Amino acid sequence: MTSPTKLSCRNVWKLYGANAQTFIDTHRAPDDAAIKKAGLIGAVRDANLDIKEGEIFVIMGLSGSGKSTLVRCLSRLIEATAGEVLFDGTDLLRASDAQMIEFRRHKMGMVFQHFALLPHLTVLQNVIFPLTVQAIPRQQALERGREVIELVGLNGRENNYPRELSGGQQQRVGIARSLVAEPDIWFLDEPFSALDPLIRREMQDEFMRLQARLHKTIVFITHDFEEAVRLADRIAIMKDGKIIQIATPEELVLAPATDYVSEFTRHIPRSKVLTVSALMTKGDDCNGPAIKATARISEVAKQIISTDGALSVVDDKGQVVGSIDRAAVASVLFGDGGMS
Amino acid sequence: MSSAIGKISPVVWFLVALTLVLGVYGDDIAGALNVGWIMEYPSALVIPFKTSITAAMKWLVEDAHVGPVSFTDITRAIAWLIEQPYNLAISLLATGFQQGQGSSAVTVVPAISWITVIAAVVALGHYCRDWWLAMLTGACFLYLAVLGQWDSAMVTLASVMIAVPIGAGGGLLVGIWAYRHPTGERFLSPVLDLMQTIPIFAYLVPILFMFGFGPVSALVATIIYATPPMIRITTLAIKAVDPEIVDFGRMAGSTKRQLMWRVLVPSARSSIMVGVNQVIMLTLNMVIIASMIGAGGLGFDVLAALRRLDIGAGFEAGIAIVVLAIAVDRLSQAFAVRVGQYSATETVQGNWLARHKRTAVVLAILLVTYALGRFLPALHEYPEAQTLTTGEFWDDLVRYLNVNYFDAFEGIKIFFLTWLMLPIKKFLLGVPWPWAIAMLVLLGWRTGGVRLAILCGVLSSLIVVAGLWDKAMITVYLCGASVIVATVIGVPLGVMAALNKRAGHVISALIDTLQTLPSFVYLIPVVMLFRVGDFTAMVAIVLYALAPAVRYAAHGVRSVDGELIEAGRVSGCTNWQLLRMIRLPMALPEILLGINQTIMLALSMLVITALVGTRDLGQEVYIALTKADTGRGLVAGLAIAFIAIIADRLISASARGARIRFGLEAKT
Numbered sequence A: 001m002t003s004p005t006k007l008s009c010r011n012v013w014k015l016y017g018a019n020a021q022t023f024i025d026t027h028r029a030p031d032d033a034a035i036k037k038a039g040l041i042g043a044v045r046d047a048n049l050d051i052k053e054g055e056i057f058v059i060m061g062l063s064g065s066g067k068s069t070l071v072r073c074l075s076r077l078i079e080a081t082a083g084e085v086l087f088d089g090t091d092l093l094r095a096s097d098a099q100m101i102e103f104r105r106h107k108m109g110m111v112f113q114h115f116a117l118l119p120h121l122t123v124l125q126n127v128i129f130p131l132t133v134q135a136i137p138r139q140q141a142l143e144r145g146r147e148v149i150e151l152v153g154l155n156g157r158e159n160n161y162p163r164e165l166s167g168g169q170q171q172r173v174g175i176a177r178s179l180v181a182e183p184d185i186w187f188l189d190e191p192f193s194a195l196d197p198l199i200r201r202e203m204q205d206e207f208m209r210l211q212a213r214l215h216k217t218i219v220f221i222t223h224d225f226e227e228a229v230r231l232a233d234r235i236a237i238m239k240d241g242k243i244i245q246i247a248t249p250e251e252l253v254l255a256p257a258t259d260y261v262s263e264f265t266r267h268i269p270r271s272k273v274l275t276v277s278a279l280m281t282k283g284d285d286c287n288g289p290a291i292k293a294t295a296r297i298s299e300v301a302k303q304i305i306s307t308d309g310a311l312s313v314v315d316d317k318g319q320v321v322g323s324i325d326r327a328a329v330a331s332v333l334f335g336d337g338g339m340s
Numbered sequence B: 001m002s003s004a005i006g007k008i009s010p011v012v013w014f015l016v017a018l019t020l021v022l023g024v025y026g027d028d029i030a031g032a033l034n035v036g037w038i039m040e041y042p043s044a045l046v047i048p049f050k051t052s053i054t055a056a057m058k059w060l061v062e063d064a065h066v067g068p069v070s071f072t073d074i075t076r077a078i079a080w081l082i083e084q085p086y087n088l089a090i091s092l093l094a095t096g097f098q099q100g101q102g103s104s105a106v107t108v109v110p111a112i113s114w115i116t117v118i119a120a121v122v123a124l125g126h127y128c129r130d131w132w133l134a135m136l137t138g139a140c141f142l143y144l145a146v147l148g149q150w151d152s153a154m155v156t157l158a159s160v161m162i163a164v165p166i167g168a169g170g171g172l173l174v175g176i177w178a179y180r181h182p183t184g185e186r187f188l189s190p191v192l193d194l195m196q197t198i199p200i201f202a203y204l205v206p207i208l209f210m211f212g213f214g215p216v217s218a219l220v221a222t223i224i225y226a227t228p229p230m231i232r233i234t235t236l237a238i239k240a241v242d243p244e245i246v247d248f249g250r251m252a253g254s255t256k257r258q259l260m261w262r263v264l265v266p267s268a269r270s271s272i273m274v275g276v277n278q279v280i281m282l283t284l285n286m287v288i289i290a291s292m293i294g295a296g297g298l299g300f301d302v303l304a305a306l307r308r309l310d311i312g313a314g315f316e317a318g319i320a321i322v323v324l325a326i327a328v329d330r331l332s333q334a335f336a337v338r339v340g341q342y343s344a345t346e347t348v349q350g351n352w353l354a355r356h357k358r359t360a361v362v363l364a365i366l367l368v369t370y371a372l373g374r375f376l377p378a379l380h381e382y383p384e385a386q387t388l389t390t391g392e393f394w395d396d397l398v399r400y401l402n403v404n405y406f407d408a409f410e411g412i413k414i415f416f417l418t419w420l421m422l423p424i425k426k427f428l429l430g431v432p433w434p435w436a437i438a439m440l441v442l443l444g445w446r447t448g449g450v451r452l453a454i455l456c457g458v459l460s461s462l463i464v465v466a467g468l469w470d471k472a473m474i475t476v477y478l479c480g481a482s483v484i485v486a487t488v489i490g491v492p493l494g495v496m497a498a499l500n501k502r503a504g505h506v507i508s509a510l511i512d513t514l515q516t517l518p519s520f521v522y523l524i525p526v527v528m529l530f531r532v533g534d535f536t537a538m539v540a541i542v543l544y545a546l547a548p549a550v551r552y553a554a555h556g557v558r559s560v561d562g563e564l565i566e567a568g569r570v571s572g573c574t575n576w577q578l579l580r581m582i583r584l585p586m587a588l589p590e591i592l593l594g595i596n597q598t599i600m601l602a603l604s605m606l607v608i609t610a611l612v613g614t615r616d617l618g619q620e621v622y623i624a625l626t627k628a629d630t631g632r633g634l635v636a637g638l639a640i641a642f643i644a645i646i647a648d649r650l651i652s653a654s655a656r657g658a659r660i661r662f663g664l665e666a667k668t
Helices: A020-026 A032-037 A067-074 A097-106 A123-127 A129-133 A138-151 A167-179 A197-214 A225-231 A249-254 A259-265 A297-305 A326-334 B010-033 B049-062 B071-095 B114-128 B131-146 B150-180 B182-197 B200-211 B215-239 B243-251 B256-267 B269-293 B298-308 B311-340 B357-373 B391-430 B433-465 B469-499 B501-516 B519-530 B534-558 B562-570 B575-612 B617-627 B630-661
Strands: A005-016 A041-052 A056-060 A082-087 A108-111 A185-189 A217-222 A234-239 A242-247 A290-292 A311-314 A320-324 B097-099 B106-109
Touching: A005 A020, A005 A067, A005 A217, A032 A041, A041 A056, A041 A067, A041 A217, A041 A242, A056 A067, A056 A225, A067 A082, A067 A185, A067 A217, A108 A167, A108 B243, A123 A129, A123 A138, A123 A167, A129 A138, A129 B256, A138 A167, A167 A185, A167 A197, A197 A225, A217 A225, A225 A249, A234 A249, A234 A259, A242 A249, A242 A259, A249 A259, A290 A297, A297 A326, B010 B391, B010 B433, B049 B071, B049 B200, B049 B630, B071 B097, B071 B150, B071 B200, B071 B215, B114 B131, B114 B311, B114 B357, B131 B150, B131 B311, B150 B182, B150 B215, B150 B256, B150 B269, B150 B298, B150 B311, B182 B215, B182 B575, B182 B630, B200 B215, B200 B269, B200 B575, B200 B617, B200 B630, B215 B269, B243 B256, B256 B269, B269 B298, B269 B311, B269 B519, B298 B311, B298 B519, B311 B391, B311 B519, B391 B469, B391 B519, B391 B534, B433 B469, B433 B630, B469 B501, B469 B534, B469 B575, B469 B617, B469 B630, B501 B534, B519 B534, B519 B575, B534 B575, B562 B575, B575 B617, B575 B630, B617 B630
Parallel strands: A056 A217, A056 A234, A108 A185, A185 A217, A290 A311
Antiparallel strands: A005 A041, A005 A082, A234 A242, A311 A320, B097 B106
């Protein structure tokens, strides 16, 4: 995790209510009681995030936790009441309208929960819409549009209208459209929540396949903890407008910051979150067949269980860093926690 | 229903009873106590609003100017701007392009032939939907030709073609402006309320002053009348665009203008087209009234016939308006649907001719009729000898009905007059005005709080101070009686339409037709059967104002939550109990809104019924129009608007109260 920070927010607040601005100017860091007393609603309270280049950063929270508000503050669709949003070092909250338009045209892409496709345009026209507002020559835009449609696997549907497509296909259009301008940062606001569970699964796989090719910096919003664990490099958990914990899925499971977080992690199969490195016995004195330290237990469980004795664990460079055996895996698969 | 309305307290009963007693014995009590002023507001204290308004109007037209530009220059400029396209449309459709003045005028290029126009509407019908619509619109226009209404109909169509783009385009722009400026919208909303509730007649007079007698005045009045709903619908439609789509538009990096014209307006376009359809219907509605200040065409024919009491001719021209309205309405509705849906099939490749087959055919017909028209005049103008007339048939029919069923009609009329209308009239005129105002204030306070109470008090006091109380009461009586009848007929019809599918189809077809008819048309048959008078006015108003009562009741009953009905069924309700205990109470807020709309329509019809000799504010406005008395017309018009506003606010507040009680709306 040595990549540079792409987007970060510092002490971002979003308060709703009369005179929210003057309130925040006089109380630099108000507590819940003060906010309530002033008759305001704190949709986002003192959010601090650092999103690194190329990572999938998931913001997880139940409805009303402020996750959608936060992501809209990051893209400045909603004006934050206070704080800074730094994008490659520039404070977006202080950018002029014209600068903001430039940022959005070239640096940002966004996918929406209910797809937000324009009903009067065809798939192709929808996809190239961000290019048409930039007045890019039509031939060039069409060419680029066909490329991204191909990328999301919608060839042959270019001239259909959104209402003629299934939900999954519509969201593919939404994804293609958000990628057409080759953004640096990619916001996805609950992109798969409106889809059926089977389709959702398929789209998650598709999303991972795309990311493996594109390596975008991603801010992904969801209310589904399983989805978060499945996709995230790191997860921020929000409750009542506050960020409670920012950690990798594994850290969340191993060391939940509050009861609220552990409540989420309780029902997640450990084997799908924990990596080999969390369970191995340290030391380099083993010489069985090697498995990777970064692999999830569920991926290698079969291999470990079918092997008598310990397997050696190697890091990214192929160096042996420890060993793991059947007993450790069994305690994760069948026990209640599996931490030794 | 008592559970829905809540327990009625004894105080309310007492007040209602007291009001009734005052209504019946008010005159006697006032006489006995020697306080005549509570019955009749002293004329010495009447504030002469009308003279001041007339004076102000005179100043505006004669003296007002900014720098060297006088007010009349501005109105003339507006008139000129409207006149140019209008002249073009009239020349194209009706008169042809002429050179020279008066009788020495020579037609250079004749108007588009009737065959071409019919071909064009058929093509348009086919483009908008299918051959059925094409046949319907074609038949409508053919009817106009065969019945000899062609020339007048084309004059009317020309003014529709001018008024609709200006009204719809202007409405769109103002609506967008209101969307962008919420403060502006707050200011605009009451203005729109007034524009929609002041009877059109009231502003015909000032328009007449400013623009003179002629088609331009008529167009201006039509545009003022037809634009407000477009403004409203535009703002609402844009507000209703999914917020995610707005977010997307901004994230794509749209500028403000791109966001509006490429994202918001296209996303809202099917709703916006409903507004355009409204503009078209209101424009056609205005046709007859506009003819009073100089619009020619079908409206003028109806008005002239009505003045001569030439039932046959009036009916024929009236039906021609209806036929035109139906054709234009169906076309624009189909167009709205077409714009709302997007099909993938319409990507025909090829040259211009292949992509525009329909246009090409119409153009070909146009050229052929021009070329051959020189030798065969029938191609240009429908031959007069071939026209049919049904005028005599209608005259005969009315004569027959009147000779044979006179007693029956008279019986109905007398029954309603004695048992419904006269008691209401006597009661309303009997209630002393201070008491009536007090009751209105109380009602306002109970339903909508202090602000509504103040509104009711101020508006009703203004009517008194203007010296129009008695006329206002007659207005309330005529309108009230009509609304009662319309509700008694309309709500059960609506409930029936909601509960029975087949009845629903029949009733909605009936209501659709009633709503397509221009308001004047109702007068003609009713006058034929019942002659002039209050009863005739009431029947015409009921016919005109019935539609919303039916529609809203049907909608209210239909949209009762299905689970509630099931819960009722499971508890063992009979169908009748379901209706009485679940459906009707839950539909009450909608029914109230329907009655509210009925009242609004009834009030707007009042002025038109002035033609059949009523004695209310509508008559006052009509007289002012014939005497070109600006002040008198505006004051009476405003009084009608005040009544409408009071009724509207009281009913909306109680409908809202009901919705809050049912948990359908949050209390703020």
